[in-house]
Ligand code: TXA
């Protein structure tokens with residue numbers, strides 16, 4: 578049985594999270610909203626509960642989880658030491674969509690890190706997420722609350738679709754603000770690396786860290802999660818580069834989903850058209866939502882116009898290319 582509760586992020590009391598916190602402390606699974614995407618959480622100290630997360634998602638065993646915290650003291654407990662670079666980053670970007678990887682302390686079970694000696698730590702900004710961690714009293718290990726391989730959930734309805742009967746409780750806190758997952762930065766190596774781009778961009782990080790580069794590509798991913806099929810709706814996704822209208826004219830039929838961007842929907846003569854928004858931030862907020870929407874509408878393929886490669890656009894394109902499995906159509 579999965580309990581579903583609605584909590585208004587702008588008007589709630591900690592009391593409303595009492596039951597969810599109790600479920601977590603007793604080894605249950607709780608799905609909760611964050612500012613990026615919804616997470617599926619367990620207390621990080623309960624190995625059995627952590628393994629239940631992998632089961633619920635169908636997640637490969639070698640893909641580590643992020644530990645979510647609500648104050649800096651918890652960071653000190655989770656990692657071997659907090660270098661100045663980490664403290665600077667944390668001060669600049671926490672709470673917010675940034676995950677920091679550091680060598681783990683002995684407190685963190687290998688079930689959480691999938692056998693790695695490093696741990697990913699994130700201090701979210703979402704008021705319900707931080708209140709839940711505070712109320713639970715223990716940091717929460719949580720991946721995104723989708724079935725493995727599916728688009729990350731940006732609304733409670735997505736979590737319900739994927740996790741009903743699997744999570745013990747789902748907190749519906751409305752739509753996610755950013756819509757794509759946090760930026761993952763590895764500080765356990767000499768030169769800091771962005772392993773997963775997100776709303777905190779490499780340009781945001783550079784002034785704080787100085788030297789920073791993008792991590793290794795798909796051939797040898799340092800973030801184990803990046804090598805798997807990801808963010809994929811049921812219908813195949815094709816990125817269309819070039820003249821979107823003429824490509825759609827050639828390839829679209831009534832059952833084609835078109836995710837448009839900077840091209841007015843009325844220009845497309847066939848297909849079901851959804852507009853990703855006016856800039857790459859809006860695109861991020863809509864992308865996973867619309868990919869799932871297309872599945873609900875029963876489309877048989879999806880043509881997606883990607884955003885420009887600006888800061889957030891870079892991160893959106895990263896997800897979109899993965900959801901397309903690299904399939905690109907030019908002209
Ligand atoms: O925004 C987010 O980060 C969301 C919300 C719920 O916080 N969480 C999320 O978790 O996206 P997940 O599990 O879907 O993605 C975590 C990513 C994976 O690519 C994983 O491989 C990587 O972080 N990761 C976790 N621990 C790591 C570690 N110790 N070293 C390298 N990569 C790690």
Ligand code: MG
Pocket residue numbers: 720721729
């Ligand atoms: Mg995920």
